[in-house]
Amino acid sequence: MSRLSALPRSFFLRPAETVARELLGRYLVRRLGGERLVTRLVETEAYLGAPDRASHAWSGRRTARNESLYLIGGHAYVYLIYGIHHCLNVVTGAREVGSAVLLRAAEAVTGELRMKANRRLDRALGPTDLAGGPGKLCQALAVDRRLDGVSLLRGELILARGEPLDAERVVAGPRIGIDYAGEAAGWPLRFAEMGNPEVSRPRPLA
DNA sequence: TCGACGATCATCT
DNA sequence: GATGATCGTCGAG
Structure with missing residues (x-):
């Protein structure tokens, strides 16, 4: 069960690019009404904060919406x-x-039936339909603004150890849906597990 | 107070 | 590949 013990604070106190790479293969665990939904992360993107035009914290922007970004x-x-x-x-x-x-x-990993129910799709599910995209992942795990600002070290949403990927199994590429971000749009800050069928749109070449 | 827009997705052709 | 859904947020006026 140690694979499901939470990652320590020190894991997160590093550059976003490093954390994004190293989150691949780790577990995201959602406790939901006595049930435990476990997923294994296969795709992430880093957002660098003030210097990154694609980030909600670009140029130090700070509003009620993004306050928890500064935790x-x-x-x-x-x-x-x-x-x-x-x-x-x-x-x-x-x-x-x-x-x-x-x-x-x-x-x-576990709780797939509940995730499928959360997704509310009647038709047969394809490879990326369950949690192959940021919106789909949130819907499958019933994540919404009520979880904004919560700690991921304990509680109803936890990041757990799992098995990090070997470097050669990680593909990097430009981030998705941020064409407005100028030069930052091309930065290779998107990371995915090579060849994983769950990886969302513009699939990196494996 | 108002108008424009977005770190997306499902469905259609 | 294209398009509509749908609304909170933010900056301009």
């Missing part, structure tokens, strides 16, 4: 996108920095 590493930042979907981020680094890692895709 110490190891907390959740959850926001609503396109009025419909939620995105789950892991805050990294020291307090007041504003860097984070977006959790983009995961595969089910």
